[in-house]
Amino acid sequence: MAKKDYTDLAKTIITNVGGPQNVNSLIHCITRLRFYLEDTDQAKTDVLKNTPGVIDVRQAQGQYQVVIGNAVANVYDAVIDQLGPGFADTSATEEAVVATGGDADPDLNFWDKLKNGFNNLLGVITGSMSPVIGVLAASGIIKGLLALLTLPQLGGLLDPKSVPYLTVSAMADAAFFFLPVMVGFSAARRLGGDPIIAAVIGAFLTYPQMITWGKSFKTMFEIGSFNFQFLNYTYSIFPIILAAWMAKKIEDWLKAHLPNYLQMIFIPLITILIVSTITLIVTGPVIQGIANGLATFITWLVSVSGWAGGLVIGGFYQVLVIFGLHWGVVPLVAQQISGNGASPLNAIISTTMVAQGAAVLAVAIKSKKAAIKELGFAAMISAFCGVTEPAIYGINLRFRKVFVSGLIGSAVGGFITGLMHGNMFGFTGGLIGFPSFFNPKNPTDLNSFWAFLIASGAAILVSFIVTWVWGYNDNMAMSSEVAKKAKPGQAVKA
Template sequence: MTNKISIYAPVSGDVIALSKVKDDVFSSGMMGEGFGVEPSGEEIKAPVSGTITMIAESKHALGIKTADGLEVLVHMGLDTVQLHGEPFDILVEENAQVEAGQAIAKMSIESIKMANLPTTVLTVITNSQDMLTGFDFEEGTVNGGDAVGTAYVKEQTAAKTKLSYDELADVIIKNVGGEENIKGLIHCITRLRFYLKDEAKANDDVLKNTKGVIDILHAGGQYQVVIGNEVVDVYDAVMKKLPKLQDSDMDTTPVDQSGNAFQRGFNNLIGIITGSMSPVVGVIAASGIIKGILALLTLPQLGSLLSTTSTLYITVSAMADASFYFLPVLVGYSAAKRLGGDPIVAAVIGAFLTYPQIVAWGGKYHTMFAIGGFKFQFLNYTYSIFPMILAAWMAKKLGDWLKKVLPSYLQMIFNPMITILVVSTITIVITGPVIQGLANGIADVINMLVKSSGWIGGLIIGAFYQVLVIFGLHWGVVPLVAQQIAGSGQSALNAIISVTMVSQGAAVLAVAIKSKKSDMKSLGFAAMISAFCGVTEPAIYGINLRYRKVFVSGLIGSGVGGFITGLMHGTMYGFTGSLIGFSSFFNPKNPADLTSFYAFLLSSVVAITVSFIVTWVWGYNDEMEMGKKVTKKATPK
């Protein structure tokens, strides 16, 4: 004999089978019986009456246990753990009693869509195998709190022999290859995500048959042990047994193993550059805006509101210059985090490169020593990027080797000491001059080509730059732009790149205005704001690429905008692009020179007009079928 328990819709929307959910763990049923809802509303309601047993730290999931013992998981969106709780507002607390249909949370559908993630709300009975004899539900449109399904609960269920969390942790550690095989461990709402040195050492079959483990997955460079609602308790038990893991800064970035050796090497190189630069880009972009605003305030046309010799100007200018001046420190720290090295050691090496005496000697090309007739000279490494990325990589490799050869009681002092001495020396004597020379040379050549070719370079770069964004290859250009600005104080290349952002924003704006679909409007306007603020990914991945003609319309507009920028020889004096970067087109050394600002105005207006009109007339209508979701490449990132 069985008991029937009604399961209610957690949110208004369209009910779908788990098999249609775009997540293998849920769609395969390994997490248990249940259903999904493609939401039209944002208020999340309890699908059953019971006790709140779990609230995810990232707020995207809750667990409820009924009086009959059903363990029900409410999971808001897919892969939303990475949003760190921003789209969610939890209305209840752990151990609170809730009634079916009671509001327990709110979620921002727009925020999740902006992150290019599915908004599906899942209701899953995670102990279905032990508790249920069957489960029925109907697909269709429902309101939050409507009865959707029926769970048939066994009247008497013998408790399954279950390992304690500590016992389960021991089994898991042993069968992922032991402590020595574990590089890092994180967890999401249902899974332990291990970074292993050698996944071949893991025993999938044993773990799959261990009570308390639902399944094993190999994905994204991770060895995933699916636990379910109790994942936090199991994670804590595992970490308690791995104190070295808690105290170390592990490299938990998967390495791309796809393609041939050249492709792998190139992708991983771009990945390192991306990981090193992405945390720094926002800071140097903000600094560029500050510098541009200062230049604006010194314009004679505006009455020279601020003098370049005033205390205020010099103080604020120092705030803006600091991120560029100490760029090796920032990049070194960020690169070490990306590579799994010691970020403090890398930051110290960066600080050495920007030490005042070294900078002074570098400005005068002071001779360190000479071999024969060849002089080894100091260089100025403030504003530099590439030498520090290589230095962080060398520090990681040397530090790892020293960990193996030095006795443990010497590690704390002698590992950083040797690493700093050796890597700093190699950097200023060999790698720094070579890389800095190449980087400056490449940056200068690009600037020269763009300036000399004028409209040709502007047209070509403008028309195709955003194609690089699709594949993540634009991260290889970002350091070159920074190098140009650092070396010459300006970047003609960045001026062209800027107008490509404006064009994609104009294209998605046309979609938002023309569409009569509410979700398309909200996503389109949000993506437009992002693009006009210099970040085109939400526009590209959310709408433009999924309606390919919209993306092409943006490319046409940016091609024309780049043509005008090149024709007028426009350049930028800061890092920030798109409309928000307008102040970066003022020349801080000659505020009266408005050539580049006029180029920015004209190219932006034309790019917006062309992209908008082409999208409106040719690129989009509501009858078009949206293409398959386009996701960003796993690497580089």
């Protein structure tokens, strides 16, 4: 099949975000083009929303987000081809955040600055994590399939100590083992720093000798009665994101103070030495301790509360997706998997994806409108594969009752997952992520897999029935987009 041409769509998007002169920089995640605009008021949101190929438009985290769906990477390439590669280099990102209401505005009050600072932080997490999520998801599926092939119930098709098993397992483990390298690279690009320098700092944190010392908590040095110890930073995310930020600040200072002929060598030399040392001694242990504590607390809370935690998280998680805030949860899932080998939080999140997919499936089957059917079936496949934005923005949220029907189903699914203490051993959610519910360390333990089957089945059934009976009919009018949020310090325009 010939590759679809997105040139015209890219041209339309560029025109209606205010033209190239209004674009500071552009990144993308799994489903959205994320623009940093000079002035968001120049964008023609209503026109974009009604453009074929555009699912929806959102504004959050200082970004103007054009929701595309599964074709986002191709559309992004087409947009960059027309804008020029300079717009893909996020060197203007920090300036763009300020231009869209960043915390550098002196007219903002404390709470507005706090709010924008939080949005900027989420923007950095989004830009750092979104490029690597696909790899992590694929690695999780590989690990799950390996666990499946070792099940005695299937005759032990693969020996966990065999060369093929260990080789393929290494392919999957590599993404998690060297996660600081990948996240450091993408974080530096997001912040406008040098990606190679950040990747080298990430490589230092995962260097074999550092890992060996980290696993044994070897003492670096002592000050009085306080021991500074090495830690294991494989699977970690937050320390390298902060390291990439520090590296960017140091790089900028050095560029301003070093002669040009010294910059090529001395900028990476000084930056790597300073940031690696600070991360190793100060920021790494502090952040890792906080992250581990938070992940452990969430794991404990879900385990202790059981059905209650599952009900609440299942019922409200997809609301975070509407505003793009779900990216703040991804590092917590990674922290749970790295610390405990499993994530009860991700097991609950998985049912929310299935529920929204079932809700949009009910719409696609019930509707007699060709456009709704086409979009509904495509969005259903995407949701069952772990990406709910096409379903949410394309149909569910525009028919509010459909979205609520999905929330009811996901609350039921979360309730069952929490009640059965289901765990997830990988990242990939939705129905396609079923291998992630097999325990690689104990393949005969099928409790989490049964929790997945029962919770997903219940989520599908409840969401589908509620949508069919109450949530949708062809006489309903598609709602317009949620009202545009005013910039901090500005009044909402009538």
